[in-house]
Amino acid sequence: MEVSNRHGPQQGAALMKRTTKYVALDVHQATTVASVREESGRVIARSVLPTEGDALTEFFRGMRGTIHVACEEGTQAQWVHDLLVPLVDRVVVCDRRGEARSGNKADQVDADQLSEQLRRGNLRAVYHASAARATLKELTRSYTNLVEDTTRVMLRLKALFRARGLQTRGQRVYHPRERAAWLAQLADRGAQVRAEVLYAELDVLCRLRPRAKAVMVAEARRDPAWAVLGTIPFFGPVRVALLLATMQTPWRFRTKRNLWAYAGLAVVTRSSAEYAIVAGRPVRRRRAPLTRGLNRNHNRVLKDVFKGAATAATARPGPLQDWYQERLAGGMRAELARVTLTRKLAALTLRLWKKGERFDPAQLTRQAR
Numbered sequence: 001m002e003v004s005n006r007h008g009p010q011q012g013a014a015l016m017k018r019t020t021k022y023v024a025l026d027v028h029q030a031t032t033v034a035s036v037r038e039e040s041g042r043v044i045a046r047s048v049l050p051t052e053g054d055a056l057t058e059f060f061r062g063m064r065g066t067i068h069v070a071c072e073e074g075t076q077a078q079w080v081h082d083l084l085v086p087l088v089d090r091v092v093v094c095d096r097r098g099e100a101r102s103g104n105k106a107d108q109v110d111a112d113q114l115s116e117q118l119r120r121g122n123l124r125a126v127y128h129a130s131a132a133r134a135t136l137k138e139l140t141r142s143y144t145n146l147v148e149d150t151t152r153v154m155l156r157l158k159a160l161f162r163a164r165g166l167q168t169r170g171q172r173v174y175h176p177r178e179r180a181a182w183l184a185q186l187a188d189r190g191a192q193v194r195a196e197v198l199y200a201e202l203d204v205l206c207r208l209r210p211r212a213k214a215v216m217v218a219e220a221r222r223d224p225a226w227a228v229l230g231t232i233p234f235f236g237p238v239r240v241a242l243l244l245a246t247m248q249t250p251w252r253f254r255t256k257r258n259l260w261a262y263a264g265l266a267v268v269t270r271s272s273a274e275y276a277i278v279a280g281r282p283v284r285r286r287r288a289p290l291t292r293g294l295n296r297n298h299n300r301v302l303k304d305v306f307k308g309a310a311t312a313a314t315a316r317p318g319p320l321q322d323w324y325q326e327r328l329a330g331g332m333r334a335e336l337a338r339v340t341l342t343r344k345l346a347a348l349t350l351r352l353w354k355k356g357e358r359f360d361p362a363q364l365t366r367q368a369r
């Protein structure tokens with residue numbers, strides 16, 4: 001594939017100078033658009049490269065000086081990150097979803113804007129670790145995809161019968177021995193064929209799920225943190241495996257509040273007109289900020305792990321249920337008590353993982369700080 005370089009001899013010479021360069025990559029399936037800026041902000045090169053390892057490696061090996069690279073989070077982000085880390089001084093993978101954008105939309109425009117944001121230091125990096133837990137991460141994705149696909153097929157089956165006025169309470173509609181009776185209730189031949197296809201798909205998924213789970217758990221057991229996380233109440237093999245693959249390392253979170261935000265457990269508040277002028281001086285108003293729930297920008301897998309463990313803890317006897325009941329006895333609303341317990345579990349996980357300690361019910365308060 002031909003590489004298009006939109007810069008002349010003078011700009012090519014600028015790439016060879018030992019100066020700081022800010023490179024943005026707009027990565028797509030077939031091509032990657034690159035924008036290179038120097039410290040002054042001037043674009044010194046624009047290129048269109050094939051999204052291939054050799055082409056990207058050759059492009060960056062032709063540069064001199066300190067090189068900072070940025071690309072947006074996406075399907076190829078981890079691959080680009082691992083490919084370029086040995087070649088450049090810094091790689092930033094950022095998530096710009098939700099940003100307000102104006103003006104024209106094009107690949108080169110996006111790359112130019114990204115390189116300028118990189119130069120100004122306005123990009124917030126998304127964590128991309130080394131390949132230490134890459135295998136476990138892929139295995140957990142395989143398992144969670146199978147779980148999601150199984151749930152989707154089961155919902156489609158129930159919707160198929162419900163659309164014809166047939167009640168499908170419970171799990172009987174999925175049982176192999178009951179299927180003939182359910183299919184007989186479908187008068188439409190097309191609906192019968194569709195239901196048979198969905199039943200066949202469900203059987204395949206149900207056979208694959210235990211195999212995927214066993215491989216995932218076996219890989220997770222090899223991790224040194226398995227013995228620590230497995231001592232936390234209601235953290236079974238699947239939840240521990242998901243924790244290891246999603247968090248990867250506890251040291252990426254400086255405090256428990258950083259983890260709360262990542263897991264969707266950070267309380268969002270809004271305030272306005274916080275100050276008033278009294279006797280010619282600004283004085284802060286005493287009214288408290290308004291609470292607006294929990295943050296929406298979060299990792300859904302991690303939130304499901306902590307939320308599921310907290311929900312189970314409220315229903316089963318143990319130190320966590322006792323702690324939950326104490327909050328209720330103190331006048332806290334049930335939904336707030338569950339959120340507080342979920343946050344406590346997250347803080348407990350972070351501390352034990354960092355310290356390498358095992359869960360001790362007698363020191364529940366201290367270990368969750």
